[in-house]
Amino acid sequence: MKNxxxxxxxxxLNNDALRGIVFYTQELGILQERLQEIAADNTAREVQEKVEHFQNQFSIHQDYLTKLRHDIQINDKAIEAQLLVTDAVISERTAAEHAGIHENYITEENIFNNLRHEFNRFAAQWM
Structure with a gap:
């Protein structure tokens, strides 16, 4: 039986995820600015190590958000192309790809929010 x-x-869901990616990309810019302020004001080794940690994490998340945006756009194009041909049906493969991409987005959202909370605790201590 087909679903x-x-x-x-x-x-x-794809549009919501794309809007979320824009939000998280902007948020990364704000966090990066705050991190630069902390780095400029605190030269202690302990602080600089955490600054490097957060810089690395922000870079990883930026790269992943870019990849995720690309994956969503490719999935959207596949859906649109299939709908032009079939008028109402997408393949199970495209649907499964969408489900996987959406799950990746939800996971990224959770990881990003945890990182943001970790950074805010660090910033509160050193700003």
Whole structure:
């Protein structure tokens, strides 16, 4: 038995994720600015090690958000192309890809929020 997939729902999830990626990218810029302030004001080795840790984490997240945006856009194009041909159905493979990408987005959201909380605790201590 084939599963029926609501295309509007899938497209809405992709659009929500793309908006979330824009938000998290902007948030990374803000966090990076705060990190630079902390680094400029505190030269202690302990602080500089944490600054490097956060710089690395921010870079990793920026790269991953860029990759995730690309994956979502590719998935959207695949959905649109299939809908032009079939008028109402997408392949199970495309649906499975969407599900995997969406799960990756949710995971990234959780990891990013944990990192942001960790950074805010660090910033509160050193700003």
């Amino acid at each position: 029926h997939i609501n295309i509007k729902y899938v497209k809405n």
